[in-house]
Amino acid sequence: MRRALILAVLVALATAGAVLATHTSVGLTSTLLGRGQWDRADLVTFVRELGAMHAPATSTVAVVRATLAAGGTTDWHGHPGPSVVVVTVGTIRVVEPAPRGGCTTADYPAGQAFFHSEGAHTFLNPGTSPAEFLVTYVAPPGPLLVHEPAHAGC
Numbered sequence: 593m594r595r596a597l598i599l600a601v602l603v604a605l606a607t608a609g610a611v612l613a614t615h616t617s618v619g620l621t622s623t624l625l626g627r628g629q630w631d632r633a634d635l636v637t638f639v640r641e642l643g644a645m646h647a648p649a650t651s652t653v654a655v656v657r658a659t660l661a662a663g664g665t666t667d668w669h670g671h672p673g674p675s676v677v678v679v680t681v682g683t684i685r686v687v688e689p690a691p692r693g694g695c696t697t698a699d700y701p702a703g704q705a706f707f708h709s710e711g712a713h714t715f716l717n718p719g720t721s722p723a724e725f726l727v728t729y730v731a732p733p734g735p736l737l738v739h740e741p742a743h744a745g746c
């Protein structure tokens with residue numbers, strides 16, 4: 593059994609080396625802008641909301657890098673489609689209306705990713721230095737932001 597495990601590891605390493613050795617891109621430069629972990633519930637909700645967008649003939653995908661000053665806020669807004677947010681520096685606090693009244697608040701530190709629906713919300717920076725995040729929007733053609741009035745009770 594031990595020999596079989598060792599053999600399997602060696603085969604995997606040899607195969608990985610062969611795959612890396614045969615990678616032949618030329619003139620490629622890429623920069624990882626952000627990376628974050630999210631849970632399965634966010635993924636399932638994101639896929640469900642993308643499915644609801646099947647009616648338009650086209651859709652827009654936009655990627656934005658945003659910086660929010662210490663104590664800053666995005667103010668209340670919404671989007672015409674779902675988005676994925678990756679926090680790269682600091683912490684972002686998300687405030688949005690709760691389904692049964694009041695508001696929910698969630699903090700996402702650097703390295704976290706989260707799905708966000710198109711409903712009204714605001715982002716705050718509770719920290720003492722700037723926070724940065726990347727947003728990938730998936731929306732029907734048109735504006736990516738919809739201004740919303742401040743939500744009562746938040």
